[in-house]
Amino acid sequence: MSQTDNIYSQPLPQVDSFRFDQQVVQVFPDMIKRSVPGYEKIINSIAMITQRCAQDNSNLYDLGCSLGAATLSMRRGLINKQNCQIISVDNSSAMVETCQQYIQAYKSDVPVTVLQDDICNVKIENASVVVLNFTLQFLTPEKRLSLLTNIYNGLLPGGVLILSEKFIFEDTTSHQLLIDLHLDFKRSQGYSELEISQKRSSLDNVLISDTVEQHYQRLQQAGFKHNELWYQCFNFGSILSIKD
Numbered sequence: 363m364s365q366t367d368n369i370y371s372q373p374l375p376q377v378d379s380f381r382f383d384q385q386v387v388q389v390f391p392d393m394i395k396r397s398v399p400g401y402e403k404i405i406n407s408i409a410m411i412t413q414r415c416a417q418d419n420s421n422l423y424d425l426g427c428s429l430g431a432a433t434l435s436m437r438r439g440l441i442n443k444q445n446c447q448i449i450s451v452d453n454s455s456a457m458v459e460t461c462q463q464y465i466q467a468y469k470s471d472v473p474v475t476v477l478q479d480d481i482c483n484v485k486i487e488n489a490s491v492v493v494l495n496f497t498l499q500f501l502t503p504e505k506r507l508s509l510l511t512n513i514y515n516g517l518l519p520g521g522v523l524i525l526s527e528k529f530i531f532e533d534t535t536s537h538q539l540l541i542d543l544h545l546d547f548k549r550s551q552g553y554s555e556l557e558i559s560q561k562r563s564s565l566d567n568v569l570i571s572d573t574v575e576q577h578y579q580r581l582q583q584a585g586f587k588h589n590e591l592w593y594q595c596f597n598f599g600s601i602l603s604i605k606d
């Protein structure tokens with residue numbers, strides 16, 4: 363299945379900006395598991411949140427689905443729900459192609475549609491669960507509020523948004539320690555100093571993090587009144603937002 367991520371293991375003459383291309387697709391499950399502390403916990407919890415929050419006759423969205431890990435988790439949470447469908451969206455053609463294969467590999471009665479599109483162009487409608495699992499951070503900051511507003515407007519009463527992100531922290535002492543702990547996590551997963559530093563420069567200006575407070579503010583501006591951090595490990599975490 364997935365290969366070991368060694369994309370940044372050799373010195374590169376020039377480190378290009380990070381892209382979700384075919385090379386990344388080939389190692390993606392390994393890369394994300396070894397780079398994001400708590401990733402598997404969040405993926406597994408998405409099934410539990412879905413089981414409790416999905417509504418009969420509704421749509422569920424996985425925005426920035428990559429290879430569909432969150433889609434498959436949502437689908438596992440949909441047992442005993444009637445007439446639900448999942449719409450999974452990613453703008454990387456390489457991701458979408460392989461995602462289709464992953465989804466088809468597991469049999470299920472729940473229909474899944476995988477779309478190659480910018481998530482900013484997708485109309486969210488009749489939604490009970492929307493997942494943004496480490497995707498919002500890759501959108502230019504100016505586009506973030508309108509996406510969240512679109513999601514809020516497309517959610518049914520009682521519908522939820524699961525928003526997972528890499529955070530920054532206003533308190534510089536806490537910020538530095540949590541960043542260092544993330545680097546320790548990557549070292550513990552077998553990444554070398556060279557891999558860590560080349561990956562970091564490839565993500566410069568590509569992955570733009572906000573503070574938890576900035577997320578709360580933006581979610582409130584979008585209309586969400588109930589926003590709570592339900593999981594955090596170092597500088598990675600996930601917010602659950604509920605529409606009244």
Ligand SMILES: Nc1ncnc2c1ncn2[C@@H]1O[C@H](C[S@+](CC[C@H]([NH3+])C(=O)[O-])CC(=O)[O-])[C@@H](O)[C@H]1O
Binds near residue numbers: 425428429431452
């Ligand atoms: N504007 C956009 N429109 C559509 N897709 C986008 C856009 N910008 C970025 N993406 C896509 O968002 C995904 C982010 S990865 C999500 C992991 C997944 N959710 C997981 O639960 O495994 C997170 C990470 O690698 O840290 C990539 O597949 C991009 O192509």
Ligand SMILES: O=C(O)C(=O)Cc1ccccc1
Binds near residue numbers: 393398528
């Ligand atoms: O690798 C990192 O340092 C990250 O911040 C997380 C990540 C994981 C997978 C793709 C891009 C970023």
